Amino acid sequence: MITVALAKGALLKDSVSRLANAGLDFSTLLDSSNRQLMISSSCGRAKALLVRNGDVPVYVAYGQAQLGIVGYDVLKEQDMPVANLLDLGFGGCRMSVAVQATSGYKRGLDLPPHCRVASKFTNCARTYFEDLDLPVELVHLTGSVELGPITGMAEAIVDLVASGRTLKENGLIEIEELFHSTARLIGNPLSLRLDKGILQEIIAEVKSQKSVANFSS
């Protein structure tokens, strides 16, 4: 029996659909009345764990789940020892630097040295500003990062942007893109090494579905 860790929220619907294409039916998780965090697929071949975005790599790294589906942004921020197996293509968004539209800053290097940058992704932000050789003070927030510049606490934010609507509503504009993020299929390295074919079969099924999807689009 294999276990797949899935993230609550925006990626769930597409994750369930991709696994269904590979023969694993976890559609119960999409039922709004479902309160279970651990369910079996209807075929009995696999279990799913429904956890927070940031916890998917943890369950996979510790081997409680052999596979998982999570955004590249989370993988990049956490740097857990998991294998990044496949780019699933959905859940596209970008990690960006944004500032107040009225600030006049046009690119990362315009920001004043030792300015404050608020982010939920302080590891990603640290790497970016270190590469720029621009010293900044990072302020870790857990939500509503756009309040950082609005309240005057931070000159800039580093955050995930999908449609850009939240930024616009808050008078912010993107000035740099750190990287593009999509959902990834990840695996536990030891489970992959010891695999007798079951994991590889599922990975291949998920992968072939991807090619079909790409071909038809």
Next chain:
Amino acid sequence: MITVALAKGALLKDSVSRLANAGLDFSTLLDSSNRQLMISSSCGRAKALLVRNGDVPVYVAYGQAQLGIVGYDVLKEQDMPVANLLDLGFGGCRMSVAVQATSGYKRGLDLPPHCRVASKFTNCARTYFEDLDLPVELVHLTGSVELGPITGMAEAIVDLVASGRTLKENGLIEIEELFHSTARLIGNPLSLRLDKGILQEIIAEVKSQKSVANFSS
């Protein structure tokens, strides 16, 4: 104009009610259709920032809010430079060690050395196990910590317990209490030192309401 940082979620209703008693009306925040994260009180004397639990001490520490209301659990976990002004009494819960009911562990010291402990509050957990002189491997999770023991990833969890219903539903029992937590009024130390009376007045009003409440109960 002073700013008060308030936490979304379980503490919000009582926080708004205590500030209303002190003359600051932020009842708009309780309106389920409200999407604004920053609102003015109807008297125009103050603003409120509606942020995640864990971000309240950040806004207060950086001085973007002079006052804030947040659970003692968050203060203890984060250890930010803010003044803990007043125990507001509501939002009572306890930080506890819990294990599977079938495990046989009766107290913290029964846990095997180097076992795994899952928690959202890894700083609180670290202090507790260091005081016990019991080496454990802490696994940081961001939600649904009860899955840790259920999946076999962790022998124990350290988590906030209010009614105990979630633990019971997941076959877990509390074996130790680290501390009791309630909502606290916190303040920015510099703002308190420079205060010309406005903050002290609000603090006194909130405090006197507390005495009345205690007296009547």
